[in-house]
Each structure stands twice: as C-alpha cells, then as structure tokens.
Amino acid sequence: LYFIDTTCAGNSSSNGTSGTNFNERINDDLSTVEENLHRLHIRIQYDDHRNDLLVNIIEAQCLPSESEELVNPYVKIYLRPPVDQKLRQTSVQPQTINPIWNEYFKFGVANETVFKTTKTLYFYIYNYAHSSRPECIGEAQIRLTPQTMHGCDLWCPINKQRA
Missing domain, CATH: 1.10.1200 (Non-ribosomal Peptide Synthetase Peptidyl Carrier Protein; Chain A)
Structure with a gap:
C-alpha cells in the first residue's frame, strides 16, 4: 500500500x-x-535435494501498456550467469493488464555453485501481437541471495521498456 x-x-x-x-x-x-503499480508476483525456492532452483510466476498487476490498452502478455525468464540454453517462458494471457499465470519453472543449479557466483533472475514481459513481432513492455530482476533462495514470495517492480 x-x-x-x-x-x-x-x-x-x-x-x-x-x-x-x-x-x-x-x-x-x-x-x-x-x-x-507495475509489478510481478513470483515465488522462489531452492531444492537442496534435487539441486533445482524453482521459480513460480504467479501474476502481474497493472502491466505497462500504450493508452491503457489491453495486452497479450507473457514472460521470458533468464538466470544469469546461465546454467543451460533452455528457453523458459509463460503462456500468453489474452487481453489483460492483470494476467494470472501460476506457472512453474526450474533451473538446475548445483548446490556447491549456488553462491560461488552472483546469480540474477531476469524477467522480460512481452506483448504478443498476431500481426507483428512481440514487443517487450517491461522487465524485472532479482539478485539471488541465501534469503531469496530458501523460500521467498516477492512482488517485483516492473520497469517500463523505453522506446
């Protein structure tokens, strides 16, 4: 609030x-x-037994859009430095600025390397358009720390993409 x-x-x-x-x-x-108000709701958890970083993209609120138009948003998720070349992205939610995904993604991260290098999760929010290339409308990022790796529910501010 x-x-x-x-x-x-x-x-x-x-x-x-x-x-x-x-x-x-x-x-x-x-x-x-x-x-x-432009924000992304995520949940992060590191599974010590399986050496997996679990990322739950829950929802977004008040996505940036031109003239308050509805968008067809989806999110691409990246972990840097990269652990693999696999593309991770949510499904497209039609005609909304308040999408709900509740989708899960995992990154294989060996326990012994989890904190040896600084890792950051990047979230790029795109507007899917049938007739043109998808447009990146915002981004968010989270630097991973021991606190965020062991169970964290976060609202991340979404930074608007500049033209």
Whole structure:
C-alpha cells in the first residue's frame, strides 16, 4: 500500500507550504505510485535435494501498456550467469493488464555453485501481437541471495521498456 502525506493540505500551513506546492507534491507522489503499480508476483525456492532452483510466476498487476490498452502478455525468464540454453517462458494471457499465470519453472543449479557466483533472475514481459513481432513492455530482476533462495514470495517492480 502507498500513502500520500496530506499534512500540508489547504491554501497555507504553519510551515509555509502553499496549496500549489501541495498539488505539485501530490502529482509527483501519484506518478511515483503509478510507476510502482507495475509489478510481478513470483515465488522462489531452492531444492537442496534435487539441486533445482524453482521459480513460480504467479501474476502481474497493472502491466505497462500504450493508452491503457489491453495486452497479450507473457514472460521470458533468464538466470544469469546461465546454467543451460533452455528457453523458459509463460503462456500468453489474452487481453489483460492483470494476467494470472501460476506457472512453474526450474533451473538446475548445483548446490556447491549456488553462491560461488552472483546469480540474477531476469524477467522480460512481452506483448504478443498476431500481426507483428512481440514487443517487450517491461522487465524485472532479482539478485539471488541465501534469503531469496530458501523460500521467498516477492512482488517485483516492473520497469517500463523505453522506446
């Protein structure tokens, strides 16, 4: 949840803040909140017995889109440095900016190498278009740590792709 400070509401206040400055602050706060609403819900777990990193792509909220249009989103998942050449991606969810996938992916990562190199999960969100190339509309990333590797439920901010 995001809260906006309204302590200086009104035309003027004891700290000299004018109503115009307050409105500017509200607009700045709202644009920050709006940017932070684009998010991806994932769950990560490392299976010590099978040497597998399990990644559950659960859902996304308020995906970036042109003019609030609905998109046909899917996610491509990469682990860097790479452990194999296998492509991992979710299914396409039709006509939504709030897709629900609840899809599972695994990466074989040997227990002895899990923390020897810094590993990062990258999530690229694409809009599938029937008549043109898929367009990357956002991305998120998570650096893996001992805490995230042993069971973590996260909402990751999605950064909009710049044209």
